Amino acid sequence: MRELLAVDQLQCAYQGQPVLHSVSFSIEQGEIACLLGPSGCGKTTVLRAIAGFIEPESGQIRIDGEVISSAEAVVPPERRGMGMVFQDYALFPHLTIADNIAFGLKGLSRAEKQALVAEVLELVELPDLGKRYPHELSGGQQQRVALARALAPKPRLLLMDEPFSNLDADLRRQLSAEMRRILKRQKIAAIMVTHDQQEAFTISDRLGVLSAGRVQQWGTPEELFYQPATPEVAAFVGKGVLVDGVSLGPDRLNCELGELEFAEPFMVDGESNQPLKLFLRPGDIQLTREGGVEAEVLSCEFQGSQTLYRLQLNSGLVLEACESGMHRYPIGGRLGVHVAPHRPIVFFNA
Structure with a gap:
């Protein structure tokens, strides 16, 4: 498989204080990766830098070989071809589920939007809920809608920031497995940020453990569990x-x-x-x-x-x-x- 995303020696700061220190990793087309670590370790900052919400102090981010972030130039978020699933779902309460999904679709006819909305609702197994409003859905259903909205524009890369943190443990495990099945079926690469080790093991092909703004280890879940590079990695994954x-x-x-x-x-x-x-x-x-x-x-x-x-x-x-x-x-x-x-x-x- 070809390399889709490369993060190379990324350094970011907040109000002059370093947050990320020479962070490097890559993922391939269709691969699902996780950034795993405790609160404050820098994992969400990495995600925001990839999305284009934060400019790096040094280093670069490439997608399909194109530099989209560096200290010299930054491609705007809307031109990166990425989808985003937020922790709080970020659904518009006054719009129906179908209109929430269609909101970000540009340059399509009404019929094309309707067909695409129906397609992604079927994909997330909510085919009959398009006319409902967010408050009429359970937390798990709202999370599926947030995923459907992110998938509708056919992104090159999907970014997910603690997408299951508001759900109970059983539902988190269920949706993690379903999310992996959907992404693999669509052959969409994704990066998820989480502090939950079991969640990361369930969904990812590769994961990285971050601590104090540094990647302690990057590899498969099995490698990190059985061959941890540092005591910090060993303690965090088990x-x-x-x-x-x-x-x-x-x-x-x-x-x-x-x-x-x-x-x-x-x-x-x-x-x-x-x-x-x-x-x-x-x-x-x-x-x-x-x-x-x-x-x-x-x-x-x-x-x-x-x-x-x-x-x-x-x-x-x-x-x-x-x-x-x-x-x-x-x-x-x-x-x-x-x-x-x-x-x-x-x-x-x-």
Whole structure:
């Protein structure tokens, strides 16, 4: 596939204060990407720069090889061929759904507009709601209308700013999957900004984690989850804890949880005695009533198919572990902790 969008060494500032620092990434035609990060990390600023609402201090943005933003020249937003889906939907309350969708369609006859509106309403599975008004629709339906309006002009690139943040968790998951299906069917590339890791995993082909205005890592969801480049990326895409340790070889290490050996090596050579940090997620911890490193149960959280336990080792280190089944370990009780990570996540010089 060909490259559609390239963001190259982008730097932006707000009231003289740097917001983005040398941000670079690219997406291909038909690819769906996510910018993932906490509030204030700069992800919405990246989206606004791509849309043309913010001028860069340096660096450039290209679409189909054409420079649309740089310190020297900026193509106006209306000439970029992009669609935008906002967090608050931004629907006109006094217009019908059909008129909301048709509002931005220029240079078409009335019949052509009606046909296009009917097409996108069918696409978002709201074929019979064109004559209704926004207040007559649910939040999920309004979000579909916002998507239909953005898709109607046939954009080269769709930009989405926290599009599901106003919806409940179940509806967010459902619409994330439906949004991906619609975009793939239309072969439209998209970039979505979100702070929700599960949402990003559901919809994206590639995602980037931003922190303090910098891209910490850019890759597939699987790469970021199983091969995070930094402890910050590891913690953001899947909660866990860092445990100090030392290497004993390419596939062995020692830490307060014992001497651990892995099926996959975590370092290239066999050099020993290198200080490291092992990142452990709840699924990497196994609990037992006998054996293992002793820990005290601080709390438990029933989550339906599993229970999440918080445990404290004698050193004071607090871990989390997930256990399936109906049994529940008592608060204040003592258990044995074993480490059984599927793939070791190890950081040196962290």
